[in-house]
Ligand SMILES: [Zn+2]
Ligand SMILES: [Zn+2]
């Protein structure tokens with residue numbers, strides 16, 4: 344877990360934001376390098392060449408009455424769980440569009456299906472808003488058994504994962520939890536637990552004794568703040584690495600064409616709409632993709648979804664936050680004062696935070712490294728803090744779907760566009 348937020352909320356003292364101000368060249372600047380949080384979740388997750396990309400995940404949320412009583416996460420844990428679950432779903436489906444999620448609420452010593460197994464973020468959002476209420480006590484055995492019943496329909500080539508968000512410190516079960524282990528191993532279901540504030544031995548044992556595909560085990564996380572909850576949920580957006588000897592499976596997928604103008608009733612919501620995607624095998628109309636055809640079980644996707652899923656296999660270069668006064672390589676913006684930027688450790692280019700986020704979330708690759716691989720010369724921040732253009736041609740990048748295209752724009756007049764400043768923090772980067 345990250346150490347920067349290792350206190351309970353009630354243990355925190357007054358947050359002195361002025362402590363992060365530092366004086367440089369007679370000006371006050373915010374020293375954000377000191378609180379260098381995990382900026383790119385993907386770059387921290389390792390660069391495995393094989394991953395389980397088609398995932399079926401059940402989010403098991405502890406909706407016992409304890410989540411409303413505890414006030415350590417404000418206003419209460421129920422509201423925080425609901426809000427951050429939606430943030431997680433947005434992030435998950437952006438990077439795993441061919442995977443599906445179901446949500447189960449554990450309340451009244453049972454597991455209640457809040458949202459069915461689907462890749463539709465709209466359906467999940469509506470169901471969370473309508474059915475997210477707390478009641479009764481927590482029973483992990485009954486909740487996991489309800490999740491297993493949902494995962495029984497998962498195709499054999501996909502992973503079966505249960506991510507439990509647990510607030511209770513105890514569980515009321517009809518049988519010992521150890522009776523679940525053989526069933527979880529036989530069905531290759533990986534159980535991970537995210538606990539708020541404490542570590543329960545029985546839940547940790549459940550994680551350790553679940554899953555068997557490639558010896559993959561579940562993870563046990565203990566979170567104490569909202570930032571840690573966000574960080575752990577971001578970790579679960581990245582598919583687990585698969586062993587080298589894992590057998591590959593060929594899967595049939597359909598690429599439906601969108602038809603506009605004819606009013607049809609969609610198979611998924613039974614609603615009349617003007618634009619539809621027709622299944623290429625059975626012609627069943629669907630209002631949105633990705634989805635699985637409910638008539639012929641063909642997975643309906645677009646080429647963009649495949650590209651976004653496969654992006655997990657491309658190594659993401661590590662980046663670090665720096666304070667610089669350089670021109671952003673992507674948007675060419677340069678502010679008159681020093682600001683926080685992101686620098687790629689592989690190619691050395693600096694990007695503004697907005698561009699870095701877009702490039703990371705949408706393309707999962709470094710724009711500087713891509714330009715370098717095409718043989719283009721790029722401006723790099725040198726050890727002395729001087730920015731030089733070693734070639735007189737600047738290169739602008741026009742972003743297109745599925746990749747980037749380099750367009751020569753103009754001749755640079757000066758070879759040096761930055762001034763030497765020995766006091767800059769970039770001096771110790773290389
Ligand atoms: Zn529909
Ligand atoms: Zn079909």
Ligand SMILES: [Zn+2]
Nearest residue numbers: 671674695698
């Ligand atoms: Zn930029």
Ligand SMILES: [Zn+2]
Nearest residue numbers: 687690709712
């Ligand atoms: Zn790079």
